[in-house]
Amino acid sequence: MHPRVSRRTELIPAEPPRRPGKPRAHRIGRLRVPFHHAAPTGSAGIVALAGYLQQAAGEHAEALGVGAERMAGEGLTWVLTRLFLHIERAPRGGEEIEIDTWPSQRPRRLFLRDFRIGDAGGGEILAAAGSWALIDAGARKAVKGPDWIAGRVAVDETRAATLPGRAPPRLAREERARDVMPRWSDLDVNGHVNNAPLIGWLLEVFETDWLDHIPLTRNRRRPAPPPGHPQDTAIGWPGGGHSTSS
Numbered sequence: 001m002h003p004r005v006s007r008r009t010e011l012i013p014a015e016p017p018r019r020p021g022k023p024r025a026h027r028i029g030r031l032r033v034p035f036h037h038a039a040p041t042g043s044a045g046i047v048a049l050a051g052y053l054q055q056a057a058g059e060h061a062e063a064l065g066v067g068a069e070r071m072a073g074e075g076l077t078w079v080l081t082r083l084f085l086h087i088e089r090a091p092r093g094g095e096e097i098e099i100d101t102w103p104s105q106r107p108r109r110l111f112l113r114d115f116r117i118g119d120a121g122g123g124e125i126l127a128a129a130g131s132w133a134l135i136d137a138g139a140r141k142a143v144k145g146p147d148w149i150a151g152r153v154a155v156d157e158t159r160a161a162t163l164p165g166r167a168p169p170r171l172a173r174e175e176r177a178r179d180v181m182p183r184w185s186d187l188d189v190n191g192h193v194n195n196a197p198l199i200g201w202l203l204e205v206f207e208t209d210w211l212d213h214i215p216l217t218r219n220r221r222r223p224a225p226p227p228g229h230p231q232d233t234a235i236g237w238p239g240g241g242h243s244t245s246s
Contacts, residue, residue, distance in 0.1 A: 012029055012030050012031065026100055026101070026102040027060040028099070028100045029056060029059070029098070030097065030099070031099070032094060032095065033048070033091050033093050033094060033096075033097060037093065042092055044093065046199055047196050047197065047203075048196075049085070049117070049126060050199055052117070053085075053115050053128055053130070054080075054195065054196060056099045056101045057115075057132075060102075064152050066152055074146065075136060075137050076136060076137060076145075077134070077135050078111075078132050078134060078135075079192075080132055081132065082131045082167075083128065083129075084128060084130070085126060085128045086128065086161050088127075091117070095120075097117055097118065098120075099115065099116075100116045101116075102114055102155075103154070104155065104156060104157055104159055104160075105155060105157065106150065109142065109144055110131045110133055111133075112130070112131050113129070113130050114127075114159055115128040115129070115130075116160045127161045129161040130163075131163060137190075177205065178205050180201050
């Protein structure tokens with residue numbers, strides 16, 4: 001029998017809490033996709049899906065004793081460095097989904113975490129992998145994690161998805177661009193634009209007709225954009241830095 005499903009975005013645990021001294025590699029939770037997360041297609045968009053992954057990772061980190069509040073006491077903070085999503089389909093507004101997440105590699109300089117999102121019938125919605133770095137909040141630089149973290153974090157080396165070995169190539173030239181002013185509501189606890197709104201920025205570069213052409217589908221292959229539309233997106237900032245998404 002399923003537990004009560006919350007109307008909020010916090011996850012309701014789908015399994016009993018772990019026993020003291022017996023850390024679990026996996027955390028499984030359920031939520032019902034809020035209707036206000038549904039795009040014009042009636043389904044949750046990629047920004048909402050990235051937010052669900054972030055919520056699951058944060059809640060699991062707290063349960064393991066390595067969450068944001070605990071790390072802040074050490075003068076450290078978690079920062080997402082890469083996120084790869086393989087999307088089978090988009091969940092509908094109001095649909096109940098199950099999110100499974102687990103650390104997938106022994107703590108090193110980067111901490112890897114994998115995810116699976118499934119539906120009530122056991123079908124796969126999404127598989128994802130991400131990497132996090134620990135940042136010295138004062139020095140604003142990546143540091144090696146404290147040794148005590150390894151004793152708290154159980155690992156399952158099963159991979160839901162594999163992070164690409166290389167970062168996306170730099171764009172040879174700018175095909176289209178749009179200036180975006182960060183809003184206060186885009187900022188996270190670190191004072192940075194959160195990773196989920198950042199994905200939304202990428203989408204803002206394109207016209208509505210292109211966005212309507214690439215709904216999240218059950219097809220494993222990326223749909224080809226219409227003629228005249230770019231295959232890559234770039235976010236740039238003063239000084240010449242940019243990130244890309246294919």
